[in-house]
Amino acid sequence: MKKMVIVGFGFMGVVHAKNIIASDKLELLGIVDNRSADIFADIDKTGNQGNCDLPLERLKQTPVYKTLDECCKIEKPDAVSICVPLFMHYELTKKALNLGLDVLLEKPFCPELGQCRELIELAEEKNRIMMVAHCVRFAPAWKFLAERIRDKCYGELKLLTTTRMCGEPTWGVWLDTEIKKTCGGSLFDLLIHDIDFANSCLGLPENIEVNLKVDEYWELLFRYNDNQAKVSIKGGFLYQHTPFVSEYAATFEKGSIRFSSLQSDVIHIGTDKGNEFITMNGDAYQAELEYFAKCIENRSKPERCLPVSSLQAIEICRNIRNTKHT
Ligand SMILES: NC(=O)c1ccc[n+]([C@@H]2O[C@H](COP(=O)([O-])OP(=O)(O)OC[C@H]3O[C@@H](n4cnc5c(N)ncnc54)[C@H](O)[C@@H]3O)[C@@H](O)[C@H]2O)c1
Numbered sequence: 001m002k003k004m005v006i007v008g009f010g011f012m013g014v015v016h017a018k019n020i021i022a023s024d025k026l027e028l029l030g031i032v033d034n035r036s037a038d039i040f041a042d043i044d045k046t047g048n049q050g051n052c053d054l055p056l057e058r059l060k061q062t063p064v065y066k067t068l069d070e071c072c073k074i075e076k077p078d079a080v081s082i083c084v085p086l087f088m089h090y091e092l093t094k095k096a097l098n099l100g101l102d103v104l105l106e107k108p109f110c111p112e113l114g115q116c117r118e119l120i121e122l123a124e125e126k127n128r129i130m131m132v133a134h135c136v137r138f139a140p141a142w143k144f145l146a147e148r149i150r151d152k153c154y155g156e157l158k159l160l161t162t163t164r165m166c167g168e169p170t171w172g173v174w175l176d177t178e179i180k181k182t183c184g185g186s187l188f189d190l191l192i193h194d195i196d197f198a199n200s201c202l203g204l205p206e207n208i209e210v211n212l213k214v215d216e217y218w219e220l221l222f223r224y225n226d227n228q229a230k231v232s233i234k235g236g237f238l239y240q241h242t243p244f245v246s247e248y249a250a251t252f253e254k255g256s257i258r259f260s261s262l263q264s265d266v267i268h269i270g271t272d273k274g275n276e277f278i279t280m281n282g283d284a285y286q287a288e289l290e291y292f293a294k295c296i297e298n299r300s301k302p303e304r305c306l307p308v309s310s311l312q313a314i315e316i317c318r319n320i321r322n323t324k325h326t
Helices: 011-022 056-060 068-075 086-098 113-125 140-151 185-202 284-298 307-322
Strands: 002-007 026-032 079-082 102-106 130-133 157-167 207-214 217-223 230-238 245-252 255-260 266-271 274-279
Touching: 002 011, 002 068, 002 284, 011 026, 011 056, 011 079, 011 284, 026 068, 068 086, 079 086, 079 284, 086 102, 086 113, 102 284, 113 130, 113 307, 130 284, 130 307, 140 157, 140 185, 140 245, 140 255, 140 284, 157 185, 185 217, 185 230, 185 307, 207 307
Parallel strands: 002 026, 002 079, 079 102, 102 130, 157 230
Antiparallel strands: 157 245, 207 217, 217 230, 245 255, 255 266, 266 274
């Protein structure tokens, strides 16, 4: 069993903690959070997807620390899951790598490309495993789509449209107007999921058009050089408390695949043979954590989600942000 600690016990920290406790490869030794308030209060109500079935009693038995240094001195962990706001990603990941820990860092990687590069080099130098937690790559319905794009079972992909929307976050550090400004808005926080997914399946786009931007809502079109596929990425933050939804529709030469998180256990496939429904099981966050656990156990690079690809997602978001749009 690898010993793991968590830094940042907000929405995502709680998700990671729950999955570490459920894993037979990992042991949760400590939680680091610098909040002065009770970190266990209302943890089932934070976030945009609800934190259900939490092992509350087990969580409350976990030692809590204010800093990673303090936690490491006592708990001597092998790895850390970093779930703090974006502006703290670089500093805390650098600290963790220098303390000799393997790192699972919540997305997005870091705001500056130089910071991402420096951390990739540091992880190499220290011989540590580092993975940025792009959970969509591990979500069953999205993994299914990635496999069909690769195996061309329905022919070449012609068009992928994705939609990802939710109300503007109203929990945790998002309530601090100064920190909120550093989170990168819906592009870096939300749409980066679809941007990274498209990169993982189709490589880097040759051209990106920003077709619409209204406040924190975006419509993007990705075109590829040697590939006929186009990718349309839509969504962002809507008015606060609007429920989360993530959807895709993929059209191939000989069929279409559709998915919506509103019916998250089913994928719909249309071909000339008719209509097919495939049932999906499994949780993206748990699959992501189990994969990271396997990588640190085997000392193997996280090939399914390399940090260099997480850097490329940041680079694309930065380019989009700098693109002139109406
Ligand atoms: N993969 C996903 O689906 C997903 C969903 C939501 C958020 N995220 C990502 O997770 C990260 C955290 O987001 P969140 O929604 O959990 O935020 P949050 O505000 O709910 O939690 C952040 C926590 O970090 C703590 N913190 C801040 N600075 C700290 C420090 N220096 N040391 C220790 N603790 C510190 C805060 O007290 C807070 O409890 C962000 O990078 C965000 O983009 C990912």
